């Protein structure tokens with residue numbers, strides 16, 4: 001299998017390749033020599049299983065994500081569909097901001113809010129929501145969001161955990177994309193429309209978490 | 221029409237041979253050949269397959285597990301393909317649903333490591349039927365039954381059933397452990 005390294009991260013390597021003729025991504029996780037081998041193995045296993053489970057759960061709930069092709073716990077690698085003609089929402093947002101394309105930024109924010117509302121109404125916590133962990137295929141009104149990078153995900157109905165998920169995204173979003181406070185509010189508003197039963201509690205929690213965050217930075 | 225011989229992506233020395241036969245008159249006899257050891261192969265029910273890639277994902281997984289201690293759930297790599305295809309954890313139920321039935325008129329065959337082509341030759345000699353392109357299996361699938369057996373959700377069918385099935389197959393043991 002010919003592999004092209006596309007990302008060398010702290011947790012592992014990402015390759016672009018083909019799996020029996022289908023474009024794929026191979027996500028390989030390192031062993032960490034500073035960790036106890038048993039702990040290291042169980043952490044890696046946990047993340048790989050979390051990723052595989054979430055890819056299945058999302059798909060079953062109608063939330064778009066790559067198809068899963070193989071999980072090999074022993075070799076520490078997952079092979080999944082490579083989403084063709086996609087860019088990260090991070091790159092896409094940058095492009096739209098450079099072009100001052102308010103219309104498409106607005107529809108992007110709505111799309112993000114919608115997919116996250118549906119994710120949480122299905123009790124899937126992503127665990128690492130950033131604009132790099134969302135892909136977008138197409139442009140403007142004809143685009144679709146595809147969620148990726150589920151290694152820290154889990155299933156829970158607790159509002160607090162959903163609040164933390166949104167808080168992580170808020171911090172990442174506002175720091176990566178300057179002057180997007182209003183846009184982030186659109187994400188939250190659309191989120192509420194798509195997670196009707198739970199959103200109110202989640203918003204309360206989000207507010208609490210923000211307060212805690214502020215206190216911490218004031219003290220620190 | 222030639223069968224497809226594919227090198228395993230992860231174990232390049234290993235191969236997966238796929239073949240499809242239609243207008244088959246003797247599935248019972250073919251199955252007996254596997255049971256009495258005349259040849260080793262997975263004899264699959266065509267109506268449960270939407271695309272050859274579905275079988276490849278199950279066969280690849282069987283080979284990966286064969287090379288690891290304690291990973292196989294069934295007695296050999298060919299029965300493991302049937303088990304991997306099935307959403308059920310019950311082995312005999314998986315064989316019944318995904319193995320070709322005695323009255324079926326087509327069979328999809330997968331053979332692991334048939335390096336010399338001997339097994340395929342033996343199968344071709346045994347099958348009373350017509351060998352066709354493996355892609356023709358797409359015309360033979362019974363999507364309604366597939367939906368029922370895999371319990372595919374409507375939401376999941378917003379995209380191709382193939383992607384839904386391969387994801388199910390790849391994640392099967394992860395969901396149970």
Ligand SMILES: Nc1ncnc2c1ncn2[C@@H]1O[C@H](COP(=O)(O)OP(=O)(O)OP(=O)(O)O)[C@@H](O)[C@H]1O
Pocket residue numbers: 006007009011012014025066080081082083084086088128132133135148149150151152
């Ligand atoms: N299925 C895919 N299709 C296309 N591109 C992908 C896919 N998966 C990942 N990528 C690209 O690779 C980048 C990194 O992927 P990913 O976020 O899964 O890895 P990571 O951040 O290293 O993972 P982790 O945080 O679990 O260690 C993504 O931002 C995206 O650009």
Ligand SMILES: [Mg+2]
Pocket residue numbers: 132133149
């Ligand atoms: Mg990432």
